[in-house]
Amino acid sequence: MNTQTKHYEQLTQSKRCQLQALLKNDLSQQAMADTLGVHKSTISRELRRNSDHDGYCPEAAEKRKTERKKNARKAKKTDVQHRQIIEKGLSLGWSPENISCRIKIELPEKAISHTTIYRLIAQDKANGGQLYRELPRFGKTRWKGGKRKAGRSLIPDRTDITERPAIVEQRTRLGDWEGDTVYGQDAHLVTLVDRKSRLTMIGKVTSKNAETVANKMIEMLQRAPGAKTITLDNGGEFAMHAMVSEAVNADVYFAKPYASYQRGTNENTNGIIRRQWPKKMALGQVTAEEIEAMEYQLNSMPRKVLGGLTPLEVYTGKSVALIA
Known part of the structure; x- marks a missing residue:
């Protein structure tokens, strides 16, 4: 029998x-492996x-196997706290990836991957649960409109970004911002994100007027x-960028x-904002308190790109407990 193609596997109770019977015949481990149709390493490990x-x-042997399985780290991966x-x-x-990277920081002994979290959510759904509805992208539909006309000629x-200092690309310092606007029916949001x-x-504005923005x-x-530095898109609402540059010396x-x-970075952040305030929504009804709450939600969200830290922790240099 060619044993080279066999791999280690646990024995069934019948095997x-x-x-046990083969051991009484004083056979070699290779001979017993051939008889049982398993690899020699399976017999050796067993x-x-x-x-x-x-x-x-x-x-x-069966009892020991069951006990080991019960106490294995894999069996302990998911519990009530998870x-x-x-x-x-x-x-x-937070996305499952956000959750996973934060657990690694605060509760490393209970760390689980984002794929495990997705699996748990899927199991919950199969059992009639509603966790899947809380996923950030649940029910997301793609915008099917065409591209907006760039306002380059209006600025x-x-x-151009090609003249921006190379250090900005490295993301090694605070103070390099990206800016954009999130459009609503009767009001708009100005968003700034530190790279x-x-x-x-x-910030909310009732008009896309360049001076207002x-x-x-x-x-x-x-x-x-x-x-x-501030890096913007080519919307005409940023036509008075020189006024901003002079006021904040950037x-x-x-x-x-x-x-x-x-x-x-800014585009991804706007995507998160859109989960709560979708396109075509009348943003005029959004209150200052709701905007402040959204800021806090974004800035206290653990990010994989930050090693599981939150923007507030990186910006201030101070850590806080979020899940423990």
Whole structure:
């Protein structure tokens, strides 16, 4: 028999009984493996793990296997606390990946992967649970409209992103911001995200008028002194960028048209905001308190790219307990 193609596997109870009989015939481990149709390593490991001073007993071996399985780390991966953490994380708008990376920081002994969390949510759904409805992208539909026309020609004295200092790309310092607007039916949101910490600030404006947007950006950046650069898209609402640059002493750069990846941090953040305030929603009804709550939700959300830390922790340098 060609044993080279066999791999280690645990023996069934019937094969354990056969093994006990073969042992009495004083056969070699290879001969016993050939008879049972398993690899030699299976026999070697079985005897090493499940024999005692009285020899090998199939019933005792089965009992030891069950006990090991019960106490294995894999069996301990999921417990009541995991369920509580998953429920809390989903309620805060965290993705399974956010939840997983945060557990690794606060409760490393209970760390589970994001795939395990997805599996637990799927099991909950199969049992009639509703956790899956709390997933950030549940019910998401794609926008089928065409591209908006870039407002590049509407922006005077525009400085292209190619002239931005290389250090900004490295994300090694605080104060390099990305900016954009989130459109609503009767009001709009101005969003700014720090490239290193992912700290997010949100401001509401009732008009896309360039001066209105510029004043709101200045107001927002005064909350986080030390701005060095601001990278914006080509919307006409940013036409008065020079006013912002002078007020906060920061250089302003513009991404290339239709190159949203050049402001990927800001785009991703806006996507999270859209989960709660979808397109075509009347943002005029959103209160200052709700905006503040959204900011806190975003800034206290653990990020894989930050090693499980939150934007607030990276920006302030202070850690807090979120799930423990």
